[in-house]
Every structure is written in structure tokens, then in C-alpha cells.
Amino acid sequence: MLQAKPKVVVMIPTYNERENIGSLIRDILALPTNYDLSVLVVDDNSPDGTAAEVTDAGSRDPRVHLLLRPEKRGRGLAGIAGFKKALDLGADYAIEMDGDGSHQPVFIPSLLDAARRSDLVLGSRFVEGGEDSNRPPHRRFVTFLARHFVRRLFSLPVRDVSSGFRCFRREVLEKLDLESLISTGPSVVLEILYKACRLGFSIEETPIVFVDRKSGRTKLTALTLGRTLYSALRIRRLYGRLQPGSRT
Numbered sequence: 001m002l003q004a005k006p007k008v009v010v011m012i013p014t015y016n017e018r019e020n021i022g023s024l025i026r027d028i029l030a031l032p033t034n035y036d037l038s039v040l041v042v043d044d045n046s047p048d049g050t051a052a053e054v055t056d057a058g059s060r061d062p063r064v065h066l067l068l069r070p071e072k073r074g075r076g077l078a079g080i081a082g083f084k085k086a087l088d089l090g091a092d093y094a095i096e097m098d099g100d101g102s103h104q105p106v107f108i109p110s111l112l113d114a115a116r117r118s119d120l121v122l123g124s125r126f127v128e129g130g131e132d133s134n135r136p137p138h139r140r141f142v143t144f145l146a147r148h149f150v151r152r153l154f155s156l157p158v159r160d161v162s163s164g165f166r167c168f169r170r171e172v173l174e175k176l177d178l179e180s181l182i183s184t185g186p187s188v189v190l191e192i193l194y195k196a197c198r199l200g201f202s203i204e205e206t207p208i209v210f211v212d213r214k215s216g217r218t219k220l221t222a223l224t225l226g227r228t229l230y231s232a233l234r235i236r237r238l239y240g241r242l243q244p245g246s247r248t
């Protein structure tokens with residue numbers, strides 16, 4: 001009997017990504033893989049009509065799902081809702097990525113390859129072969145500061161601590177206790193990584209080339225940055241300092 005292909009749900013939180021999302025969905029679904037691939041867009045009712053673009057793509061391809069939320073509630077809550085939905089959809093693996101073109105689908109096969117041996121795979125700019133290309137110097141500086149601050153504060157055994165392009169085995173999402181996460185904004189990326197580490201899951205980094213957003217505007221304002229920093233401190237206090245490789 002033919003064995004069913006493992007199910008992969010690619011989860012993309014979006015806010016005002018109408019100009020980027022259509023081509024991104026097309027490129028993901030065109031990937032040659034041995035997986036049963038689908039896309040889940042989690043949109044916070046973007047005023048630019050991102051959801052209509054996704055609905056349109058879904059009318060042509062049943063592998064496209066939309067989770068439409070009534071209002072803008074932040075990257076963190078969107079991601080948490082998206083992971084829950086991915087589990088409901090029966091994902092064996094869930095990949096999260098940004099919807100602005102910075103994360104390129106061409107790296108999805110290598111994330112999935114690595115996920116055969118590791119529980120959580122990070123698409124990393126800072127391992128050999130990875131790149132943080134063509135972004136403005138101030139944006140790279142923010143990443144640099146975040147990276148060094150977070151690595152020091154959390155003693156995390158990975159290089160690209162703020163990567164939001166990554167692949168989870170189902171078991172990781174099930175054990176994270178998504179309901180209990182405290183992040184509403186971008187700090188969710190760090191909180192999940194830290195919690196997965198504390199739970200003792202194996203983590204691997206695989207190189208990606210990160211490019212600047214294709215079009216549209218960033219949602220990472222100075223206010224969001226300040227809040228993210230504050231959340232990082234709260235997360236650190238809540239979970240305690242990581243003993244590398246420890247199980248709780």
C-alpha cells in the first residue's frame with residue numbers, strides 16, 4: 001500500500017502584505033518536494049486587502065488556507081493562533097516564515113531535510129553559507145544588537161536567535177503549551193525558541209539568505225522594538241536561565 005506523504009503546513013502571519021503574498025504562495029506551492037505541502041496565512045484583517053488576495057489564491061488551489069482574525073493583535077498572537085490551526089490541519093511539520101519576501105521558499109526543502117534529524121530547525125543567517133544581504137545598515141544593526149543581547153541574556157546555543165524562518169516537528173508544537181506563551185508581539189520568536197531549548201528538543205541551524213522585504217512597510221517600529229526588549233526580560237525572568245541541553 002502507498003504510504004501517505006508527511007503533511008507540512010507553511011504558516012505565514014501577515015499584516016499589509018498584499019503585494020507580496022500572492023507570489024510567495026505560488027512559489028511555495030510550486031516547490032518540488034516529497035511532502036504534502038499546504039499554506040496557512042494568518043491575517044489580522046489587513047486594510048490593504050491581503051486576505052482577499054489569499055482567498056483568491058485559495059479559490060484556485062485547495063492547499064491554501066486563510067485564518068482571518070478580526071483586528072491587528074500583534075505578530076505573536078497571530079503566530080500562536082497559526083500554530084494551533086496548523087495542528088488542527090494535521091501538520092506533521094509546521095514551517096513559519098514572514099510574508100514580506102525576506103524569507104525565500106527556495107530554502108524550505110533544506111529546512112525539511114534537517115527536520116528529519118532535528119526537532120526544530122532554524123533558517124540561519126549566521127552559519128556558513130547563510131547571509132543577511134541587502135538590508136539597510138540600521139536594520140542590520142538592530143539584528144546585531146538583538147542577537148548579542150539575547151545570546152548573552154539567555155545563553156542560547158544557537159547563532160540566529162531571532163530567525164522567524166523555521167521548521168517544527170509536530171511534537172514540539174504540542175509540548176510548547178501554546179496557550180501559556182506570554183508574547184503578543186515579535187518576542188514570540190524568542191520565547192518559543194527558549195522554551196523548546198528548555199524542553200530539551202534538538203535544534204539545528206541551516207543556512208538561509210535573508211533579503212530585504214520585497215515591498216510594503218515594516219511593522220517593526222521603535223515602539224515595537226522597545227516592547228520586544230521588555231518582553232525579552234519578562235521571558236528571561238519567567239523561564240529562568242537556560243542550562244544548555246537541560247530538560248525541565
Ligand SMILES: Nc1nc2c(ncn2[C@@H]2O[C@H](COP(=O)(O)OP(=O)(O)OP(=O)(O)O)[C@@H](O)[C@H]2O)c(=O)[nH]1
Pocket residue numbers: 012013014015016017042043044072073074075078097098099100102139212213217218219220
Ligand atoms: N497577522 C499579523 N502579522 C503581523 C503583525 N505584525 C507583523 N506581522 C507579519 O509578521 C511578519 C514580520 O513582520 P515585519 O514587519 O516584516 O518585521 P521584520 O521582518 O522584523 O522587519 P522588516 O523585515 O525590516 O520589515 C510579516 O509577514 C508581517 O506582515 C500582526 O500584528 N499581525
Ligand SMILES: [Mg+2]
Pocket residue numbers: 098100102213
Ligand atoms: Mg520582515
